[in-house]
Amino acid sequence: MNSRAPAARPHNSGDDSPPTVVVTGASAGIGRAVVREYAAVGARIGMIARGRAGLEAGAEEVEKLGGTALAVPTDVSDYDAVDRAADAIEKELGPIDIWVNGAFATIFAPFREITPEEFRRATEVTYLGAVHGTMAALKRMRPRDRGTIVQIGSALAKRSIPLQSAYCGAKHGIDGFSESLRTELLLDHSGVHVTVVRMPGVNTPQFSWVRSRLARQPRPVAPVYQPEVAARAVRYAAEHPTRKQYWVGGSTVLTVLGQRAVPAVLDRYLARTGVSSQQTAPDIGHEAGNLFAPLDEHPGTDHGAHGIFDDEAHDHSATWWLRSHVRGLTVAAAAGTAAIIAGGAARTRLRHM
Template sequence: MSSNQNQVVVVTGASGGIGRAVARAFGARHARVALLARGEQGLSAAAADITRAGGTALEIPTDVADFAQVDAAAERAEKELGPIDVWVNVAFTSVFAPFIEIEPDEFRRVTEVSYLGYVHGTMAALRRMKPRDRGTIVQVGSALAYRGIPLQSAYCGAKHAIQGFNEALRCELLHEGSHVRTTMVQMPAVNTPQFSWVLSKLPRHAQPVPPIYQPEVAARAVLYAADHPRRREYWVGGSTVGTLVANAVAPGILDRYLARTGYKSQQTGEPKPPAQPANLWAPADRDRDFGAHGEFDDQSTPRSFQLWASRHHGLLAAGGSALAATALAVWRRARS
């Protein structure tokens, strides 16, 4: 693996949200970062972020639903930046609506971008990493990879598909004894621009389900996963842990809870803006930069204790063992 300062990194969906924050974080390490997204204005702004942070940026307008475009982007990245060390799949789109209100071509488009886009990115990365027998692929997932929620059937389906696909791929790489690694980072609700540009058929403005985390929390998790890819996946945020544990223990009860609360919790009290853009077919950031953050800064936290605990689970386990040993010694002394 190259040093952080010499890393060549590809980030899909790099013009906004988590992808933008991830690209900026790699730039702060002085990495060479290829930025893949459709929105030209967003890409230019992301490239400027990386340059200011001390990294090298390469803008490559790409629709990840088209494998030929993704493969050509990978080829260009290697030609202009060098062999790819890390590939981060982030790009997605979605539709906020009850399933019955989603058109077949809309559902297909979400699947092509949000699921097949990850497949295409992984294929392009592996074509280059496997012959060198090194490299890391990070799949940015979601708690919704395990737990479906109402109003997001297309997105949940894509995240579930990525989960299964990535597990199968990981088994194959382990079988082959490959030194190429793949890992997945399951995210909580994050304050990204998606709630201002995803196609919504809801009566009120879409919002992430609290608690909400800032994109920089997600970016720190992705960089840590890229540096430590032997773990099969990482869970970010206490809400992600709680959701996945509850779904494993009592999925039927969670079905009923989400049926009762899921519609209201995903909408603010404000009407949906009449001129809200939709990035399903064309990029919303073609002529405007939305940045990494969405509209919910005042409700979002910039840190996650659970993420810290996940990164330091060995230290916590050792500390817990030490506390237990101390308590046992005190108890024995008291008895004697």
């Protein structure tokens, strides 16, 4: 749906006008939830993804919620296509204030079973897609000296797990690239910010359409959160972008701090449990998946924001509420968690001596 918006006033310039937001991976999952989150406050939203059905359905939702939408079908692995999409969005909706990089494609399989073409494709979409989105955003934000780029990251960017080597590698890459960029923006005293929101396991449709060679249905590692939790965190981060990263969910806190404290213990633990914890019911059959082509290309194939794990997914995160409302308590909780992890690791080592 293409809707003509009034000329956008600069965001972050002291006025209260809704922002112009670009979301990649906007057709489903976390990206779709972010679109809804911003639509509810009347934002102008440029929606980028490959799947036309998901984009069209999402654009209709935006209009119903009071926002303005422009859906631009785009493969983020193609920089020129992303740049053209950004041009179209600014022409239609006005200067881009916030750019959210959420697009990804991946494969669930042991590394030994992944082909070079599959690994390359997952890297091009997930890692280079974020790089391309950031390039397109900076091309427009830096001359205006304002704007925010939010990378939808993962706890798996700090602690990799089995069966997801392509995804973990790409997310690690996004972290490294974003840190480098942040230092350059600081050096230039730029008004443009970049921040990473580190996500836990989220109930998105990816587990039903991802390319997989597992014996059973892929699933997120528990505990699982609803995509709306992630979307609220993305919006908060965009409104408070001077912090380099945000951790969403208690499992993310435990994962990151555990990796810092006892990485070798986590290696052994994940070797024992990492494969079974990512599989559930018998496989529903998605060997091909959406790695090379979208599965929501045709009318009637919109997958929305939620996956098939609604019955166990949490609507809220207590640790995120603390982080976004009471900073001191969050710092204290993080310190306490680190102490607990270190103590548990010490006891584990003693048992194995």
